[in-house]
Amino acid sequence: MPSASPGYRGMDQVTLDAQYDARAAAPNHAERTAHRDAWSTRARASLACDLDVHYGAGARETLDIFPAARPGAPVEVYIHGGFWRAKSKSDVSFIAQAMVPAGVTFVAIEYDLVPNVTLDVIVAQCRAALAWTYRNIARYRGDPSRIHVSGVSAGAHLGAMVLATPWRTMHGLPEDVVKGASLVSGFYDLEPIRLTSENRTYGLDVAGARRNSPILHIPARAGPLVLAVGSAETREFRRQTTDFAAAWQAAGHACTLIEAPGLHHYDMALEAGNATGPIVRAVLADIGRMA
Numbered sequence: 001m002p003s004a005s006p007g008y009r010g011m012d013q014v015t016l017d018a019q020y021d022a023r024a025a026a027p028n029h030a031e032r033t034a035h036r037d038a039w040s041t042r043a044r045a046s047l048a049c050d051l052d053v054h055y056g057a058g059a060r061e062t063l064d065i066f067p068a069a070r071p072g073a074p075v076e077v078y079i080h081g082g083f084w085r086a087k088s089k090s091d092v093s094f095i096a097q098a099m100v101p102a103g104v105t106f107v108a109i110e111y112d113l114v115p116n117v118t119l120d121v122i123v124a125q126c127r128a129a130l131a132w133t134y135r136n137i138a139r140y141r142g143d144p145s146r147i148h149v150s151g152v153s154a155g156a157h158l159g160a161m162v163l164a165t166p167w168r169t170m171h172g173l174p175e176d177v178v179k180g181a182s183l184v185s186g187f188y189d190l191e192p193i194r195l196t197s198e199n200r201t202y203g204l205d206v207a208g209a210r211r212n213s214p215i216l217h218i219p220a221r222a223g224p225l226v227l228a229v230g231s232a233e234t235r236e237f238r239r240q241t242t243d244f245a246a247a248w249q250a251a252g253h254a255c256t257l258i259e260a261p262g263l264h265h266y267d268m269a270l271e272a273g274n275a276t277g278p279i280v281r282a283v284l285a286d287i288g289r290m291a
Helices: 013-019 029-046 089-102 119-140 154-163 167-171 191-195 206-211 235-250 265-271 278-289
Strands: 050-054 062-066 073-079 105-109 142-152 178-184 225-230 255-260
Touching (some): 013 191, 013 235, 029 265, 062 089, 062 119, 073 089, 073 119, 073 154, 073 278, 089 105, 105 119, 119 142, 119 154, 119 167, 119 206, 142 154, 142 278, 154 178, 178 265, 178 278, 191 206, 225 235, 225 265, 225 278, 235 255, 255 265
Parallel strands (some): 073 105, 142 178, 178 225, 225 255
Antiparallel strands (some): 050 062
8 A cells, every 4th residue: 555655745554534523523522423413313303205206227227305385496405424435314314303404305316325336436426316317306306406515524525526527528417517516624635545545445546536526627617715724623634625725726616715713624524514613604595696
């Protein structure tokens, strides 16, 4: 396995591994996870929802859909995190409690996990889920011309790869399938991920890291992007976000950068459901402006 050296941004292996260990940097992560799980359980119990709707033939190629009350609603498609190896769409049901009352149909994507499949497969699944949503969401009172994508951590990486999709070539759809996005605490350059000790699970080689690094695949056409990171996250998590924001803006695209004071990685995951917080407010503002 490749190992980090002081030549990679001056970090040795131990330092690099620590920079991408979000759990170690969040001492109350278990408490925050339990809060998220209970919140999501309440959301599924209190809101109308269609669970485990298949967008593909695979057992995990499914969606949870929380329809808005009225037809023609904008659509928020959310991709869960978990470093591509853990967690589930059911973890993010709580976000529907911020979206549905605001008149938005909420969709949560499930995908297979490494090492059972490669990262290339997971990216393809997320793209297929978006294509299915575009073609079918009207059945759930959603407007396919107003799709917004969000994600946290690995889900933010996958959301950024969705933004880079050549929709017409891959799925025969208009290039502007996604009208805007909000990505929280994500990975946009996978080279340092390839060099961590955890790459024994991810299985990235040099070509795979480049193929799946959103910062190397900024689309020529894109809607507005909200990028967020917590000030209490590690230096590398913050750098990943600020570097991607700079690359997005350098391509001529609109980007809003939010640094949430005092919040770590697990706090940021919960902010996606905080209806009064800056991330949800920015998402709903972008959704409100979608043509």
